[in-house]
Every structure is written in structure tokens, then in C-alpha cells.
Amino acid sequence: MPTATVTRIAPRTSVMSAQSALRKFEVTCSGCNLREMCLPKDLDAEAMRRVEQLVYARRRVKRGDALFHAGDDFGAVYAIRSGFLKTTVLNDDGREQVTGFHMPGELLGLDGIGTGHYNGNAVALEDAELCVLPFSLVEELGREIPVMQRHLHGVLSREIVRDHGVMMLLGSMRAEERLAAFLLNLSKRFTHRGYSPSDFHLRMTREEIGSYLGLKLETVSRLFSRFQDDRLIEVQQKHVRIINIEGLEAVLGD
Amino acid sequence: MPTATVTRIAPRTSVMSAQSALRKFEVTCSGCNLREMCLPKDLDAEAMRRVEQLVYARRRVKRGDALFHAGDDFGAVYAIRSGFLKTTVLNDDGREQVTGFHMPGELLGLDGIGTGHYNGNAVALEDAELCVLPFSLVEELGREIPVMQRHLHGVLSREIVRDHGVMMLLGSMRAEERLAAFLLNLSKRFTHRGYSPSDFHLRMTREEIGSYLGLKLETVSRLFSRFQDDRLIEVQQKHVRIINIEGLEAVLGD
């Protein structure tokens, strides 16, 4: 059933220079362009070496496939190297709620630590590649390198803060405010990753956006059309171009 | 402005037996009736001693006063010893969203770890008493006692899981389902603390419930009345008695 493949990273031999290994496999964290998202800034060489031992495998997940399902045994958290994923939770009565859309540099699976089982599903919205971080090793590293410990706590805490932001969105914003906030949030995150802040490809469907925002897909579609009529954005299917970012912000602020 | 008081716990002298100190000050974690909520089960005597050094102060907060505000410098997390609190987040444009209601045994302030500033407010719904846990000491303990580290990670992770549950509630439930879920959740948590599962005093106003559930206070009030008409509960102001718990569950399940 799991079509995702796990690839063990070829161990670097000591005769191979760090540089060449880096180029050859593109696997060292020190050379990863997402380094600043996954790791603390000030990490000495020894600590970096320890981190790179920890990231012992990669996993590829094809579009539509699950990285993990709710209820699966928890063993590792995942750092996204490439690709978009969504996380969802399931109700007793079968309803599904999208809890987040996730980009390269972000960590998945934190919801499994507390119970030993992942609480939700993580599904690839496009072919994705992830670093596998066995959590017992993460904890070991945290005990031995305070700056790593602090970093992990920061990640967990910021996830809580992010969730509170979503609660605010779902609990006290109107539909058009939710969509504006959603687009501005995507824009900010794309910018931070070096992509265009105003021109991007949505990987998720209207229904998935709707689930995330607590709206029906028809409502999402109508709002896209309305924003387009108001000259805030241009939409063509999954391609979005923000043409009036202040206008979008004003939808939030009014 | 902060009317909350900080009380340093009297240091135990070595001539005083642990037993008598325990009784006299009622401050040792080992003797706390909330112990199982705050601490891991299997903690040896030495570890317990370390924990008790960590909990170096108590803080009292009067009804309506804030334990901390959004933006305050983060230094400690708080374990609730007694009293109910709410946590809220504030929008740019002044709207407030209740993100949780918190009972004895729960930890507050986790949202401050990542940024060094509390992200939201914590306000007492009734006079409350809290254990102050300076976070740098918590981390130190985590590094030295793996079971404590694992416990902290569990608490953080379960907070994320809780938040995802709230997202599910806000994003995909109808008003009556939300209130039913809210009441059942309270019931479960009261039970877990040894109180009646069916008979309790709400510490929060209709407006606060509404904010938490993404509803207006009038809607909450109408739903209480409807549930009463349907013989699911009896309400009188803030006093609620659940008289048909299966019926409430059915509101969720249908």
C-alpha cells in the first residue's frame, strides 16, 4: 500500500572530501539550501556532523500518496526537502479537516510525539522528498547539544502559535478575510523561500482550500472570482497572481 | 498593573523531614494531587528531587487578571494548581479569539518558547494558583533526565493535537455540534480530575464560549436553551447538568 520509497543515503567514505560528497549526493545538511529553516544558525562543525548522522535516510512520496496516516506508529519526524504536502485530521464520523499546507523546510509528524501514533494524515500534493529524522535520535541530540534542544522546542512552540493563528482565522474571520489571509500567508512563505511573492501555483484543490478555511469549495471559487473582479488577483485554475497586495491586506484590515 | 503576586516557596531545611515539609507547605510535587498530570509516571527519587528544585515559586492570579499578556517576555511556563484560565490571541484589528480553557494540571505559556515572547494572553476566570517553571531550568532538566525530556515533548505535541481538534471543530462542525463537543470535552476533563462528569459550573461567559467555538453569544445562548428543551441538559446561568450524555454524543455523531 505505501508506494513511498525509502532511500538510504550512501555513507560517505573518509577518502572522499566533504566537498565532493556534498556535490555528489547533495545530502549534507551543511550544504542544504533549506539549512536555515531546519537548523539553528550557530552550529559548530562537530554539532553539524552529529546532525548529518541523524538524517540517515530520505523518503520520496508521490503525489496523492501518504507520508503517514493517522494511527500509524510514530518513529520519526520529517523535514520537507521538496514538494508540497497537506496534513489532515479525521473525525469519528468521517469528515476530514485540512490542518495545514506544508512547504520545503517545514517539519511534519510532530503530532505523533505525545501518543506514539501520528494523530493525522500527511499527503503529498505533488511528488515530494523528505529527510527522515528518527525522533529518538533527535531527542538524543537535544540532550547533548543545547542549541539543538532549544531549536526543537522552538519548532514545536511555533507550530502551536501557527495553530492559534488558524483558530483565529476560523473562529473570527469572514469568508473573504479567510481567503485573503490564506493568500497573504502563502505569499509570505514563498517569499521567504526565494520564490515570487505575487505569482505562484496552488498545489491544492478548491476543496482542500475550503476544508482548511472552513468553507465550501463553491464559496472559495466565488471568492477567487470576486477578488479577480475587484482587481486584487488574477486567477486561472491553480495559478494565482497577486496584483494588489495592499488591497488584499485591506480586506483583512478593513 | 499586575495584581498577581509571586510567592517564593520556603526552602526546606535539612532537619525537617520530607514528610512534614510536604504537609506543612503542600508544595512538593511528589505530594501534589496533580502530579500525574504534570509529571511522568516513573520518576525516581533523585529525579523528583530535581523537579522540586525547579518549581521554585508559586503565583496567584485573581479572577479577571492576566497571568501574562501577548508580547510579554517569555521566561517560564506555568502549571495550574487551582482555578480556571482562558487563553486568547489578538488580531491586528483588535478582535480576540479564545484559544482554550484550562484546568488544574495543565501547562500554560508554551506559545512563548519559540519567539521569546508569549504569543497570547492568559487570563484567570477565577482566582487561580500556578507553579512557576522557569523554562531554562525545564530544558536543563530535560537534558539530564530523558524521561523528563520525553514528557515535555509529549506535552508540546499533545497541545498541537488538541489544537488540531479545535480546528476540526471550527472548520467542519455546525453550531450545535460545536457546543455538544465543548460540553462533552469539559465533562471528560472534569471526570479525569475526579469531579462530576455531569454536573458542573462553567467559569466562562456565553461570549467567551462563543469566541472559542466561533459563534456569537446569542447563538450559544439559544443552543443552551435548545439542548434544554431537548432534555439533553439542564442549564441555569453558569450551572450545567448533563442529563442525556448519549443524546449529546448523538448530536455529534448523527
Added chain:
DNA sequence: CGTTGCGTTGAATAAGGTCAAATAGAGTGG
């Protein structure tokens, strides 16, 4: 005993959901 905050209830309204139909793309197999 009036004030004040909280809660309840009714009537009108608006926001978003539901149902339905048409269209547009993307992917697939011949």
C-alpha cells in the same frame, strides 16, 4: 433599590451552504 453586567428571546437580515448545470483541463489509451 438602582445600577451594571450577563443571559435570554424574537424578528429581520445576511452570509454562506446546497443543489444543479455547464465548462475547462488533465490524464489516458487507442
Added chain:
DNA sequence: CCACTCTATTTGACCTTATTCAACGCAACG
């Protein structure tokens, strides 16, 4: 490469649900 299928998206008409606005009741408190 093209026709076909399937899914995603858009849009309209109508409906339901929750909000808004308003009035009133109740209980606590000085």
C-alpha cells in the same frame, strides 16, 4: 496525435443557518 473520460472549477438559483439588532429579564452588588 486525438478522442474520450474523469475530475476540478465556475456560476446561478434557492435555501438554511447563524448573525444582527433590539428588547427585556435576572442576579449580584454597592
